[in-house]
Amino acid sequence: MATTAEPRFARIAALLADPSRARMLALLLAGEARSAGELARAVGITPQTASTHLAALRDAGLVAQRTQGRHRYFSLADGDVAHMLETLSLVAERDEVSTRWRRPDRQPLKHARSCYCHLAGELGVQLRDALLARQVLVANERGEFSLGRGAGAWLQAAHFDDAAIQRTQRDTVRPRFAYACMDWSERREHLAGALPKALLSQFIATGWLQRVGTTRALVETPAGIRHLLPLIRA
Structure with a gap:
């Protein structure tokens, strides 16, 4: 049969x-x-x-x-597994979203967290919005994102040099360079892929973001408030 x-x-x-x-x-x-x-x-x-x-x-x-x-x-x-887990979290808690994320113990995760090595939460969504608004990234024919005309100046301000950009592009087979990922807490898209992963590593290496204990939560340092926030907020 x-x-x-x-x-x-x-x-x-x-x-x-x-x-x-x-x-x-x-x-x-x-x-x-x-x-x-x-x-x-x-x-x-x-x-x-x-x-x-x-x-x-x-x-x-x-x-x-x-x-x-x-x-x-x-x-x-890989990133597909991370995306699946983040999406399952979103679906599992969709009926409680209005109250769950107001809890004090959830506030650090809501503000900023790592999602399989890329930035998620409020800062992650703001990063996506800034990269698209400033044409650091533009949508390509596959519905993903490639570098746009604003990439050079923005990435330089983020201390992300040309060699790092070329290395990220060269090594991009899996994961993809940059693509949308629905955010667990924000119900909007943040960015996943090789470039967002490299950016989060850079933000931590420069001391702009630091981890909160052993959790996924991230917080801006004084240096991050001075240098990172102006890059991702209008």
Whole structure:
């Protein structure tokens, strides 16, 4: 009997349904690799249980594993997985969005956070708006974004030199250079891809943004208030 091809997401959905696996993936959304032991402690499970969960996530292509000495480090497999998790978060909380993000414990994440190594939250949306308004990025024929005529001056002001731009363009196969990603808290689009990832790395390296403890939240430093905010706010 003929069957109709359908998306094969049942296995992925079953993996995400486990609270411990879901929490580990949420921790990895920060974009930093973590050891199996760190993930076990953060989630509150034994190392053996964590290893079992991580093996299942790795086999499903949701996480990547790197071994260094006696330690195993895990990260999200790629930007597609990060995009899926951010979108699931958006859908799961859409009925509570008006109240959830007013909670004090959510305010740092709402203001600015890392989403698989690119900037999200209020600052992430403002960054997208600024890059498009100032023609640093322009839409291309694929519905993604390429550098526009305003790129040179803006990127120079962001301390992002020509060599870094060329390296980012040269290395862009996967992830893509720049594309829209629906923001979990803002319900508007921020930017994902190779360029936004490189920009966030630059903002942290220059000391304009810094992480809040071990969370995904980011905060502007005094230097960031002086130099970064004028670049992303009208």
